[in-house]
Amino acid sequence: MDEFPDGVSRPGDDHQEDRRFFLKQSLAIAGLTFAPVSFLQAAELDTPIDPADKVKIALTINGTQRRLSIDPRSTLLDLLREQLGLTGTKKGCDFGQCGACTVHIDGQRTLSCLSFAVMQQGRKITTVEGLSNGTQLHPLQEAFIKHDGFQCGYCTPGQLMSAVSCIREGHASSEAEIQEYMSGNLCRCGAYPNIVKAILDVKTGGDPV
Amino acid sequence: MFNAKLPEPSLDRVDGRLKVTGTATYSAEYPLENLAHAVLVTSTIAKGRITGLDFKLAESVPGVLAVISHLNSPGVPGYPPVKQPAERAPIGTALRVFYDDFVYFSGQPVAVVVAQTLEQARHAASLAQVNYQTEKHQTDFEANVSKAAVALSVQRNKTSPFQDYDRGNPDAIKTADVKLESTYVFPTQHHQPLEPHAIIAVWETDDKLTIYDKNQGVKSAQGNLASAFKLPRENVQVNSPFIGGAFGSGIRVWPHTIAAVLAAKKVKRPVKLVLGRELMQMSVGSRPFTVQKIAIGASSDGKLTAITHEGIGQTSTYEEHLERTILATRAMYACPNVSTRYRLLNLDVNTPTWMRGPGDATGMFALESALDEMAHELKIDPLEFRIRNHADTDPERNLPWSAKTLKECYRTGAERFGWDKRTSEPRSMQANGLLVGYGMASSLYGFHRHPSKAKAVMRTDGSVVMQSATMDIGPGTGTAMTQIAAKMLGVSPNKIRFDLGDSSLPDAPGQNGSATITSVGSAVHVACEALKKKLLTLAAAMPNSPLANSRFEDITAKTGRIFPTANPSASISYADILKYHQLPQVEVTEESKPGPERDQYSMYSFGCHFVEVQVNPLTDEVRVSRVVTCADVGKIINYKTARSQSIGGIVGGIGMALMEESVMDHRFGRYINTDFAGYHIPVHADIPQIEVYYVDQPDVYVNPIGSKGLGEIAIVGVAAAVANAVFHATGKRVRQLPITVDKLV
Ligand code: FES
Ligand code: FES
Numbered sequence: 005m006d007e008f009p010d011g012v013s014r015p016g017d018d019h020q021e022d023r024r025f026f027l028k029q030s031l032a033i034a035g036l037t038f039a040p041v042s043f044l045q046a047a048e049l050d051t052p053i054d055p056a057d058k059v060k061i062a063l064t065i066n067g068t069q070r071r072l073s074i075d076p077r078s079t080l081l082d083l084l085r086e087q088l089g090l091t092g093t094k095k096g097c098d099f100g101q102c103g104a105c106t107v108h109i110d111g112q113r114t115l116s117c118l119s120f121a122v123m124q125q126g127r128k129i130t131t132v133e134g135l136s137n138g139t140q141l142h143p144l145q146e147a148f149i150k151h152d153g154f155q156c157g158y159c160t161p162g163q164l165m166s167a168v169s170c171i172r173e174g175h176a177s178s179e180a181e182i183q184e185y186m187s188g189n190l191c192r193c194g195a196y197p198n199i200v201k202a203i204l205d206v207k208t209g210g211d212p213v
Numbered sequence: 214m215f216n217a218k219l220p221e222p223s224l225d226r227v228d229g230r231l232k233v234t235g236t237a238t239y240s241a242e243y244p245l246e247n248l249a250h251a252v253l254v255t256s257t258i259a260k261g262r263i264t265g266l267d268f269k270l271a272e273s274v275p276g277v278l279a280v281i282s283h284l285n286s287p288g289v290p291g292y293p294p295v296k297q298p299a300e301r302a303p304i305g306t307a308l309r310v311f312y313d314d315f316v317y318f319s320g321q322p323v324a325v326v327v328a329q330t331l332e333q334a335r336h337a338a339s340l341a342q343v344n345y346q347t348e349k350h351q352t353d354f355e356a357n358v359s360k361a362a363v364a365l366s367v368q369r370n371k372t373s374p375f376q377d378y379d380r381g382n383p384d385a386i387k388t389a390d391v392k393l394e395s396t397y398v399f400p401t402q403h404h405q406p407l408e409p410h411a412i413i414a415v416w417e418t419d420d421k422l423t424i425y426d427k428n429q430g431v432k433s434a435q436g437n438l439a440s441a442f443k444l445p446r447e448n449v450q451v452n453s454p455f456i457g458g459a460f461g462s463g464i465r466v467w468p469h470t471i472a473a474v475l476a477a478k479k480v481k482r483p484v485k486l487v488l489g490r491e492l493m494q495m496s497v498g499s500r501p502f503t504v505q506k507i508a509i510g511a512s513s514d515g516k517l518t519a520i521t522h523e524g525i526g527q528t529s530t531y532e533e534h535l536e537r538t539i540l541a542t543r544a545m546y547a548c549p550n551v552s553t554r555y556r557l558l559n560l561d562v563n564t565p566t567w568m569r570g571p572g573d574a575t576g577m578f579a580l581e582s583a584l585d586e587m588a589h590e591l592k593i594d595p596l597e598f599r600i601r602n603h604a605d606t607d608p609e610r611n612l613p614w615s616a617k618t619l620k621e622c623y624r625t626g627a628e629r630f631g632w633d634k635r636t637s638e639p640r641s642m643q644a645n646g647l648l649v650g651y652g653m654a655s656s657l658y659g660f661h662r663h664p665s666k667a668k669a670v671m672r673t674d675g676s677v678v679m680q681s682a683t684m685d686i687g688p689g690t691g692t693a694m695t696q697i698a699a700k701m702l703g704v705s706p707n708k709i710r711f712d713l714g715d716s717s718l719p720d721a722p723g724q725n726g727s728a729t730i731t732s733v734g735s736a737v738h739v740a741c742e743a744l745k746k747k748l749l750t751l752a753a754a755m756p757n758s759p760l761a762n763s764r765f766e767d768i769t770a771k772t773g774r775i776f777p778t779a780n781p782s783a784s785i786s787y788a789d790i791l792k793y794h795q796l797p798q799v800e801v802t803e804e805s806k807p808g809p810e811r812d813q814y815s816m817y818s819f820g821c822h823f824v825e826v827q828v829n830p831l832t833d834e835v836r837v838s839r840v841v842t843c844a845d846v847g848k849i850i851n852y853k854t855a856r857s858q859s860i861g862g863i864v865g866g867i868g869m870a871l872m873e874e875s876v877m878d879h880r881f882g883r884y885i886n887t888d889f890a891g892y893h894i895p896v897h898a899d900i901p902q903i904e905v906y907y908v909d910q911p912d913v914y915v916n917p918i919g920s921k922g923l924g925e926i927a928i929v930g931v932a933a934a935v936a937n938a939v940f941h942a943t944g945k946r947v948r949q950l951p952i953t954v955d956k957l958v
Contacts, residue, residue: 075330075332075333077332077335077336078332082331082332085241085242086250086330086331089244090235091235091238091239091241091242092234092235092236093235094239094407094408094457095241095409095487096407096408096409096490097490097888097889098489098490099490099888099889099890101490101888101889101890102407102889104407131235132233132234132235133234133235133236135234136234141230141233141234145230145233145234148229148233149225149226149229149230149233150225152225152226152853152854152856152857154229154232154233155458155687155688155689155854155857155858155861156406156407156408156455156456156457156458156686156687157228157231157232157233157237157455157457157687158239158406158407158408158457158458159407160232160233160235161233161235164233179902182897183897183898183900184897184898186897187896187897187898188896189896189897190407190889190894190896191407192405192406192407192458192460192865192894193407193458193687193857193861193864194860194861194862194863194864194865194895194900195857195860195861196860196864196895196896196897196900197860197900197901197902197903198857198860199897200897200902
């Protein structure tokens with residue numbers, strides 16, 4: 005991670021070329037999902053990206069202002085996990101299909117694996133590490149423990165971040181509604197019934213989330 | 214006896230706080246200095262040889278430290294020298310990483326790119342060029358099924374349980390009053406733990422290796438790497454305290470682990486390698502594609518007279534993976550004439566591996582579906598049919614069961630579910646315009662217990678540290694062990710710390726085969742007992758000790774104190790014992806292992822599942838609307854975590870029944886649904902509330918704590934219960950999983 009002391013420029017101000025190039029690259033990388041590597045034509049790429057072309061951004065993470073210089077290819081998820089040491093946010097698929105990487109961006113639950121870090125200029129990010137104040141657990145964290153809303157715990161941060169939103173969005177009035185609005189968060193350990201109970205419990209308990 | 218509610222005490226998970234705050238550290242999450250990132254390059258063909266590697270572009274990516282293949286690998290010392298000319302690996306050879314130019318399956322690691330950052334490594338890996346000489350691959354099970362044969366390892370081992378088996382008269386099936394024969398197809402399925410496999414490999418010195426790794430057994434990973442890299446065992450340190458699920462995918466050491474260790478050797482830096490979701494489906498094993506034929510004969514009064522069960526499982530061309538597919542059929546029901554056959558089919562795929570309820574989940578899908586078909590044919594209630602054929606002793610080994618309360622499980626399950634409301638005709642029940650079906654199935658899983666050690670330490674402040682190289686892939690090992698220790702020592706659980714997932718701790722088996730509580734729980738029990746005895750001796754030696762003449766049987770431990778049971782007021786605290794003797798701590802390490810009881814009793818966990826499905830008559834969409842499960846696993850240590858484990862198994866079983874299937878495009882010999890959009894697992898909206906009951910009675914023969922395994926029986930039989938419910942709802946018998954809409958129209 006590079007934090008820089010002064011002068012935050014808007015991302016891409018003088019990186020127009022790079023951004024276009026970057027899009028081309030990321031399409032090629034996305035193509036990996038569908039085609040074996042050998043199908044890709046490396047020739048499409050004139051020269052590899054130069055890591056010196058970092059982009060400077062400023063954003064707030066869990067209440068702390070961060071000024072960062074980042075690789076434009078970084079997802080918000082990889083920025084959090086690999087560069088900022090905020091490993092509470094999990095990578096389950098990297099394709100936007102499991103919800104393990106759910107964070108709040110300006111209060112909205114968002115998949116951080118589908119969000120490029122460079123797009124977060126000026127935004128407020130909250131991760132599971134920012135859910136409680138450090139000493140007292142968030143009511144949903146308490147409820148997850150009480151109802152055993154997890155086994156391995158790997159999906160848990162994502163479930164929690166989604167659960168907070170599920171209640172705040174007003175989608176937690178019944179088991180069925182919670183199930184529907186939590187279905188983007190997979191749990192291979194199958195803790196679903198306990199998670200639903202935990203959310204319903206907090207919702208009916210009326211504690212502010 | 215049955216517990217609808219959670220009886221006390223049901224300790225919350227000891228690591229719950231870490232897990233809900235995001236501070237539990239999984240394998241990819243260690244912030245090591247100078248960490249480099251690795252991304253695998255994997256084969257795009259299923260069979261052939263590598264003819265050329267062009268890494269120029271990849272190597273030119275800024276930040277790239279190395280691109281490693283068989284041409285420049287630092288080498289695995291445990292591999293034999295490559296033969297000249299090179300040959301395909303003989304059966305029984307685990308895949309050798311970056312060894313020669315042979316390709317055995319699509320998705321096989323052929324190179325690894327190491328770079329300063331993940332973005333650089335990923336980009337560079339996409340630029341690596343690999344050229345192949347393709348050979349014709351065979352991945353299509355049905356097209357090759359005629360080549361299935363008895364496994365070589367079985368041919369060589371006359372006492373293998375997979376030898377052909379005949380009990381009674383193998384021809385009895387021909388003369389049965391009623392006879393049915395069906396074929397059941399079980400697709401390839403993948404474990405898909407939510408945490409991808411990940412490793413950080415660090416060479417501390419030239420001959421000392423540390424890994425932070427996702428696996429299910431630190432000791433077996435340690436042993437495997439020590440022999441691969443020809444290191445003394447103690448020079449390999451494996452740290453795996455938190456595992457984000459595994460379900461069997463972490464039992465073996467897979468090629469990516471070796472690749473990361475080689476990469477770290479090459480770049481002389483710690484290297485992190487995390488598998489992408491697509492590689493989770495290509496390179497860490499699967500439940501094997503399996504075809505089973507069951508012929509079942511019964512008398513018209515509902516007694517089983519003969520069963521023949523043949524299973525053919527898929528394996529790779531370089532290893533034989535065998536699993537219990539046909540074995541349950543020999544033990545499950547009282548039937549005088551039983552024959553089983555088991556064959557393997559070698560295909561150009563990655564070697565399958567154990568996945569939750571290995572073999573039994575597959576076999577019991579077929580057997581329990583067949584039972585249901587026969588019950589329907591005989592016009593007998595499916596539950597009643599099972600009760601009539603209940604095996605009072607083990608019909609395979611002619612031994613008594615150590616304990617079996619399956620009939621009570623049936624009774625409780627049926628009662629709680631409301632089975633008596635079931636009308637027998639298919640399509641006879643409806644609700645809200647939907648077809649309703651009730652189905653049930655039995656479950657069993659063999660009892661496994663392995664030698665296990667645990668260390669127990671009492672410290673001056675009266676707190677306890679327990680250690681064992683066991684694992685927690687999710688069930689809550691540390692929580693259950695803490696409870697066992699708390700009970701034996703009379704110490705509050707919050708004064709006990711249980712360490713696991715570290716290869717330097719006392720020996721314990723990996724977490725698989727539902728053997729953790731039975732093995733490690735026993736070790737914890739005996740270690741705490743020994744510690745308590747030692748502390749009693751020390752207490753007895755104190756001046757005017759009220760425990761001076763107490764026998765171990767006559768003392769009680771509570772709230773950190775011991776006292777003569779007859780005189781609770783004359784207690785001494787553990788802290789005072791240590792203080793008096795000026796000891797910084799008192800410790801014991803004990804081993805617990807199975808004895809001759811295995812030869813005297815047949816030991817199994819049993820259970821049953823009751824499932825209600827609702828099927829939309831217009832769209833044929835199936836939804837599981839209710840599940841009641843009841844299990845006999847001996848003494849329950851922690852109801853809360855046990856219940857979660859049962860629920861997890863049922864959720865896995867619903868996935869197995871209704872959605873999970875790894876689809877291969879045989880033109881390329883490659884899986885095509887390699888993400889969660891293509892490989893469906895249940896989501897919140899697919900899972901109803903699930904009722905769980907246990908027969909909470911210790912099995913006194915199995916081990917000192919009276920507990921049996923739960924992880925596997927939770928899933929075994931679920932798919933059949935769902936399929937049977939779907940038949941009851943729709944009148945359609947689906948014998949090929951998953952039960953998707955196309956099979957019902
Ligand atoms: S990691 Fe982002 S949705 Fe799975
Ligand atoms: S707790 Fe393991 S994936 Fe949800």
